[in-house]
């Protein structure tokens with residue numbers, strides 16, 4: 001589904017619900033000139049479309065079109081198409097998410113509260129559709145689904161959408177009886193968590209090389225930038241608690257042990273959904289295939305992340321996360337960790353792994369466990 005001029009977007013013929021009233025107008029581009037657009041409505045809203053009728057149009061036209069103002073209605077109706085597989089639905093939902101993220105990350109745009117609220121409403125509808133498709137997915141199933149989706153050349157878009165999906169899966173696992181609005185809030189927080197990067201030069205946010213200290217200091221401002229953007233525009237969106245979204249945006253780089261930024265919050269002082277986002281953020285950064293670094297197999301990713309439990313990550317939530325990864329076999333072969341200031345929101349050419357240092361304990365305390373984890377323990381002498 002590509003973005004088109006004249007505020008129309010294209011859809012393929014196999015993504016139309018057959019023999020039932022469609023809640024949007026359907027158009028074709030009847031211009032004979034490839035570079036020109038002349039949209040003609042072939043079915044009005046609430047009309048029913050038969051497969052025979054579609055076949056006739058398919059012979060003549062390459063694609064169908066829907067007006068941008070009816071994107072929400074199109075997304076909702078797509079969810080009811082039982083003949084469309086989840087991977088295809090997710091691709092379209094992702095496309096819709098990119099459409100809205102693109103509006104949010106448009107550097108030339110002067111934000112008004114109205115434009116921002118309208119775009120955020122679109123983000124919310126997109127996340128609602130996402131929740132409908134993946135609500136019963138565990139992390140493993142989600143990982144396979146994400147692997148089928150196409151990539152955007154702007155890292156932040158793919159990353160934000162993946163984080164949103166993992167937030168939905170983790171929060172649903174942590175709160176199995178949570179109402180849909182809460183799950184949507186978790187997904188929306190994940191989608192918007194890096195919104196503050198709109199204020200940072202793309203040369204820095206797209207740079208997969210090791211950043212200079214100055215550049216990293218700039219990056220570290222994005223939670224504050226994002227928070228201020230939402231506060232200054234007094235964003236609102238029906239059914240969404242923006243106080244929570246603001247906290248997710250502001251607190252997703254806080255570490256569980258209080259060493260994060262910008263406020264050095266620790267433990268449960270960090271909002272639950274910001275702690276959920278931190279796990280989703282970390283997991284996506286080291287497992288999702290992209291052109292930068294090699295990704296880790298799930299088992300190794302969990303092993304690497306487990307080294308950050310209690311430091312960067314909330315132990316209880318991480319436990320829930322790992323139980324949502326099916327058939328997890330930890331071989332114990334990988335003994336690497338990522339530093340506490342590892343930034344999962346940045347593209348990275350090389351993941352900055354290091355070998356964890358064993359901490360030496362006084363003789364007689366926990367040596368058995370230490371021996372299992374690190375081999376022979378040096379005993380303190382004297």
Ligand SMILES: [Fe+2]
Nearest residue numbers: 194281344345
């Ligand atoms: Fe991130």
Ligand SMILES: [Fe+2]
Nearest residue numbers: 193194252345
């Ligand atoms: Fe971030």
